[in-house]
Amino acid sequence: MDFNQQQSADENYGNPTTCFFHVFFKGAALAFYILFSFFVGNFVVIFVVTAVLAALDFWVVKNVSGRILVGLRWWNEIDDQGESVWRFECLDQESMARLNKKDSWLFWWTLYLNAGAWLLLSIFSLIRFEADYILVCGVCLTLSIANIVGFTKCRKDAKNQVQQFAARTLASRVSSTFQSAFTIV
Amino acid sequence: TVLPARPPSPPRAQIPVSSSLPPPPPKPAPPKPQPHSFPPPLPPPSSSVPAPPPLPSSRPEIAASGFGPAPNTLTEPVWDTVKRDLSRIVSNLKLVVFPNPYREDPGKALRDWDLWGPFFFIVFLGLTLSWSASVKKSEVFAVAFGLLAAGAVILTLNVLLLGGHIIFFQSLSLLGYCLFPLDVGALICMLKDNVILKVVVVCVTLAWSSWAAYPFMSSAVNPRRKALALYPVFLMYVSVGFLIIAID
Numbered sequence: 001m002d003f004n005q006q007q008s009a010d011e012n013y014g015n016p017t018t019c020f021f022h023v024f025f026k027g028a029a030l031a032f033y034i035l036f037s038f039f040v041g042n043f044v045v046i047f048v049v050t051a052v053l054a055a056l057d058f059w060v061v062k063n064v065s066g067r068i069l070v071g072l073r074w075w076n077e078i079d080d081q082g083e084s085v086w087r088f089e090c091l092d093q094e095s096m097a098r099l100n101k102k103d104s105w106l107f108w109w110t111l112y113l114n115a116g117a118w119l120l121l122s123i124f125s126l127i128r129f130e131a132d133y134i135l136v137c138g139v140c141l142t143l144s145i146a147n148i149v150g151f152t153k154c155r156k157d158a159k160n161q162v163q164q165f166a167a168r169t170l171a172s173r174v175s176s177t178f179q180s181a182f183t184i185v
Numbered sequence: 186t187v188l189p190a191r192p193p194s195p196p197r198a199q200i201p202v203s204s205s206l207p208p209p210p211p212k213p214a215p216p217k218p219q220p221h222s223f224p225p226p227l228p229p230p231s232s233s234v235p236a237p238p239p240l241p242s243s244r245p246e247i248a249a250s251g252f253g254p255a256p257n258t259l260t261e262p263v264w265d266t267v268k269r270d271l272s273r274i275v276s277n278l279k280l281v282v283f284p285n286p287y288r289e290d291p292g293k294a295l296r297d298w299d300l301w302g303p304f305f306f307i308v309f310l311g312l313t314l315s316w317s318a319s320v321k322k323s324e325v326f327a328v329a330f331g332l333l334a335a336g337a338v339i340l341t342l343n344v345l346l347l348g349g350h351i352i353f354f355q356s357l358s359l360l361g362y363c364l365f366p367l368d369v370g371a372l373i374c375m376l377k378d379n380v381i382l383k384v385v386v387v388c389v390t391l392a393w394s395s396w397a398a399y400p401f402m403s404s405a406v407n408p409r410r411k412a413l414a415l416y417p418v419f420l421m422y423v424s425v426g427f428l429i430i431a432i433d
Contacts, residue, residue, distance in 0.1 A: 043323035044311075044315050044322060047326065047327070051304075051308065055301075059301075063270075076298075077296070077297070078296045078352060078355065084352040131327070132327045135330070135331065
């Protein structure tokens with residue numbers, strides 16, 4: 001009985017710890033911001049704690065949960081000519097197929113929901129003309145959108161790579177079939 | 186790992202970000218890229234799935250040749266990522282604020298830009314100023330943070346609009362790291378409330394910050410426009426210095 005429960009829990013989420021942290025920092029930032037701005041008025045504390053939590057969340061998503069839950073990674077580097085280059089990296093086909101569907105569902109939906117929540121909160125603070133709080137919401141919104149854009153580009157890039165690889169494999173297979181056909185003939 | 190059996194083997198479906206690139210120049214390059222004779226830091230190109238041993242020491246060499254993290258960073262342990270980022274922050278700080286031979290070449294000096302250091306320094310400066318203020322603490326913090334963040338963005342735009350060559354995030358990162366001396370100055374001023382001491386400390390740290398920012402900014406623009414690029418930077422640091430002195 002226990003073993004079955006354990007197994008079904010494992011089938012649900014491939015990486016429960018990572019999923020937890022992925023959601024934890026986002027939730028903590030939102031919760032802290034909402035609760036403290038309603039009940040406690042100290043802006044400096046709200047700003048610093050929320051900004052630190054949002055920055056930690058950005059780091060966790062970009063470096064840890066992106067890798068582990070969906071097998072994607074993006075970063076920027078400066079090449080030898082001094083130009084900035086955006087790099088995208090993904091796991092190979094077999095590993096991607098083996099990734100847990102629930103994990104990636106959670107990953108993408110929490111990203112979108114988080115950005116949506118911060119957008120709502122920014123609109124609220126805009127309506128109330130509280131410039132200080134607009135600053136906090138702006139910072140958190142920027143970080144969420146940056147992650148969304150980065151991972152979406154990475155996913156598109158990965159799909160392109162897969163298509164190119166499939167095309168190349170097909171072409172090489174066809175050409176080697178031709179070659180072997182001609183040698184036989 | 187098993188190599189593919191057919192001779193004209195196409196690469197497996199992975200984005201060979203750095204594995205298909207030739208090995209870094211300093212090492213003696215082998216005639217053909219055999220997996221087993223790659224220089225030790227780079228793993229064989231065909232493996233990305235199993236968890237290979239972590240390679241924390243490979244990062245600086247690969248970064249110096251601009252190829253980015255090794256392919257196996259997708260499967261590296263989390264602690265390695267943390268250590269790598271922390272050491273990058275420290276090395277960036279040393280590169281920017283302390284004398285080193287790469288200062289004249291902005292491309293090389295801050296190649297691995299990151300925004301963690303700047304974020305921490307800006308928040309720290311805001312907090313220190315806010316703590317020193319006896320009234321209107323949250324306004325002080327908001328003003329300091331807004332001034333520094335917006336100032337960094339505007340200074341970068343200034344350089345770009347002057348026709349200079351600088352990368353946006355690299356410049357933000359640089360201007361953020363150059364705040365470190367002012368952070369130190371603000372901390373000292375918070376601890377000791379003597380006006381003369383404050384003026385002296387602020388002048389020293391201001392000079393240090395400007396010295397740190399000078400080579401990057403000046404080499405990014407046309408020599409005839411150096412002053413146009415440098416003066417706003419100096420102005421921003423002077424205004425931060427005034428904030429530090431004036432807070433009581």
